[in-house]
Amino acid sequence: MADLRAFIRDRATALGFDACRFASASEPWSAGERLAHFVEAGRHGEMGWMETTIERRAHPTAMWPDARTAVVLGLNYGPDADPLPEMADASAGYVSVYARGDDYHEVIKGRLKTLAGQIAARTGQEVKVFVDTAPLMEKPLAQRAGLGWQGKHTNLLSREHGNWLFLGVILTAAEIAPDAAEAEHCGTCTACLHACPTQAFPAPFQLDARRCLSYLTVEFAGPWPEEFRRATGSRIYGCDDCLAVCPWNKFARSASEMRLRPRSELESPRIVDLLALDDAGFRALFAKSPVKRIGRNRFVRNVLYAAGNSGDSALVEPARALLTDVDPVVADAAAWALERLAAD
Structure with missing residues (x-):
């Protein structure tokens, strides 16, 4: 098991990922209940796909019953400096930092597929790849895997990367020992x-x-x-x-x-x-x-x-x-x- 974890992390690093950790994809969690309350309150607005896929979003195994482990990958997209002073120029438009380069879905997807193929070959178990394109709640999985925690703004927050981390997930039917979950470190900050x-x-x-x-x-x-x-x-x-x-x-x-x-x-x-x-x-x-x-x-x-x-x-x-x-x-x-x- 240790060799498998090290193998996956080595391959992830070679592919350019900045973080790679493991979480159980089959154990119970409270994220599905929180999502249900969010949708019931209408806070999802016009994102009707959240409502129509809510049962599949409730838990990783609700979408794929054979899922046992989530390999959670992070890719840093941090800016060179605080971007907010740019808004002082009111005649220029402000584009969010994550959208100033190439589409992160395309940047990450190919690497995830490569890594997933290597995991499948090594374990002999089926895998599935996700980059914010299917009813999978990546942020709760990332917290469970120890990449960071969902801060008071509900986004994933890392002690190493701050707020600037794209996520990708590989679900596998293989049983891989999980990492420790990350605790919340926001403290009294608001x-x-x-x-x-x-x-x-x-x-x-x-x-x-x-x-x-x-x-x-x-x-x-x-x-x-x-x-x-x-x-x-x-x-x-x-x-x-x-x-x-x-x-x-x-x-x-x-x-x-x-x-x-x-x-x-x-x-x-x-x-x-x-x-x-x-x-x-x-x-x-x-x-x-x-x-x-x-x-x-x-x-x-x-x-x-x-x-x-x-x-x-x-x-x-x-x-x-x-x-x-x-x-x-x-x-x-x-x-x-x-x-x-x-x-x-």
Whole structure:
């Protein structure tokens, strides 16, 4: 067993993963019950897939009855510096750190498949690979495996990597000795809760996605309520506030994986340029990026809200040009942006 664990960790390191630990995939846990309460309260918003797959999400074996062990992998995507000061430039859009490089699903998936094949060959047991694309709760598994803990902002938090860690999971039917679970180390700190621009945390360790800018910019398709349009500031894809203020980031380091390093065009992109994007331009700019999945219309809606908050009169005409956009949500956002710019 020790040789198998060492073999898997060696192979994971060779593939570029920054963390590799093991957890039981079959023992009982409370994560399914917490998820049920989250959905029952409606805090999942328009993410209907969470409701339709809730029984399969309740436990790893609810999705795959033969699962016995979870091999949990982490890949660091830490920024070079605190990204939040970038928002001082209101005429530039803010893209979440995780989305400034290549799509992490594509970066991790191939490596997971390679490692999974090696585990299957070594153990003779079936394996399945997950990168945030199936009804598997990776964060509770990561805590059970000892990679970190779910902080008061509900994201995984590591004493070694801070908040900046992508997760991938290999489930196997092989029995592999688990690592010790990680305890919660937030203490009395509430920095993440107070940093949230929309007060999306009803209580520590609880999130109301309907108020979260990451949810609104990425998952929500319609026009936003007024309060969230103002609160988004220059954030046009995702939000890092609760992550970036965490004191544990002092131990984090910059990402070494080149495909996760930020593209220059996604560091403080100019709002005026983004407002001019048509569908072809959007797809060209965000090729291989996770941003591409929300499509041009939803993205330009986000950019228009940022334009309205910018106070930049140079954005009046670009916003006016979108009043007649074929997408009614984009046209609505353009009207709001112009109203805000005129008020300033």
